[in-house]
Amino acid sequence: MKGIVVKAYNSYYYVQAENGREVPCRLRGKFKKGRFSLLVGDHVVFQDVPEDGSGVIEEILPRRNCLIRPPVANVDQVVLVFAATNPAPSPVLIDRFLVLCEHAGFSPLLCFNKVDEPDIEQDLQPLYDLYARQVGYRVFTLSAQSGYGLEALMECLQGRITAFAGPSGVGKSTLLNRLYPGFSLETGGLSRKISRGRHTTRFAMLLPLEDQSGYVVDTPGFSQTEFAQIGERELESCFPELQPYIGQCRFNGCLHLAEPDCAVKQAVEDGAIAVCRYESYQQIIGQIREAKKGY
Numbered sequence: 001m002k003g004i005v006v007k008a009y010n011s012y013y014y015v016q017a018e019n020g021r022e023v024p025c026r027l028r029g030k031f032k033k034g035r036f037s038l039l040v041g042d043h044v045v046f047q048d049v050p051e052d053g054s055g056v057i058e059e060i061l062p063r064r065n066c067l068i069r070p071p072v073a074n075v076d077q078v079v080l081v082f083a084a085t086n087p088a089p090s091p092v093l094i095d096r097f098l099v100l101c102e103h104a105g106f107s108p109l110l111c112f113n114k115v116d117e118p119d120i121e122q123d124l125q126p127l128y129d130l131y132a133r134q135v136g137y138r139v140f141t142l143s144a145q146s147g148y149g150l151e152a153l154m155e156c157l158q159g160r161i162t163a164f165a166g167p168s169g170v171g172k173s174t175l176l177n178r179l180y181p182g183f184s185l186e187t188g189g190l191s192r193k194i195s196r197g198r199h200t201t202r203f204a205m206l207l208p209l210e211d212q213s214g215y216v217v218d219t220p221g222f223s224q225t226e227f228a229q230i231g232e233r234e235l236e237s238c239f240p241e242l243q244p245y246i247g248q249c250r251f252n253g254c255l256h257l258a259e260p261d262c263a264v265k266q267a268v269e270d271g272a273i274a275v276c277r278y279e280s281y282q283q284i285i286g287q288i289r290e291a292k293k294g295y
């Protein structure tokens, strides 16, 4: 039978079978020899052990991608959470998170939480226009506190494995608790910091949606941005709106910085690419170079 690993605990892997049944499974001995590690999110083939209702994992199907922290395989999309206010959203920070998602192959959904706070609507409009209209991401405005906008987000979770990510304090845990009322992550304050220490070291869990059509990772993913894994030549591929101009520059391998006759810089000048996005691109190239120098 085929299934997906939703939880790992006490040397059992809990596999949700295609028929919805959750089966505690052990790994066949042959997998334990190498340095291989089975992750939550992995698709496996297992055999029932009728005597005690458990199973044995016989085969691990190819993995499409994996998130390191928390360790989860086959993530389809990342809900990037920012706050409309407190902390105020910074386009540079948003771009840094978007780049990490794009580079890891997770399609990002961008959320602005806390829209229940007074006096924020005006500030969000330019961000919405930039990311939704100009760049083409899906952007949601919502309030984990009041429930506003959650249904639209829920619809996008159907049939997929979704992880949440974003800086701290934006409401990721509140949002997860809201989506899964049965589940409680501590939010805010000192207790949160303590629980987080433990949280990041343990395995993540996949929470099945009510209709079993998709899963959400219970532990928020990257909360900081680090670019050591990204090559400077790869960066252009992490900006969707740069794609029409790639290969149009005078020089092969143009990094779109100081090179003459650069199609990307021309597009920025013409207003087809937002100046702030191009500035983020330049800034991140700088950070990639610093990371490589070993700072």
Ligand code: GDP
Pocket: 113, 114, 115, 116, 117, 142, 143, 144, 145, 146, 167, 168, 169, 170, 171, 172, 173, 174, 175, 186, 187, 188, 189, 192
């Ligand atoms: P995390 O660090 O991203 O997991 O953020 P938390 O979920 O711990 O939330 C940080 C703070 O923001 C807490 O004090 C929450 O009560 C508050 N918060 C979360 N969601 C909302 C919201 O929709 N509206 C408002 N006004 N506050 C929120």
Ligand code: ZN
Pocket: 249, 254, 255, 256, 257, 259, 261, 262, 263, 264, 265
């Ligand atoms: Zn160029």
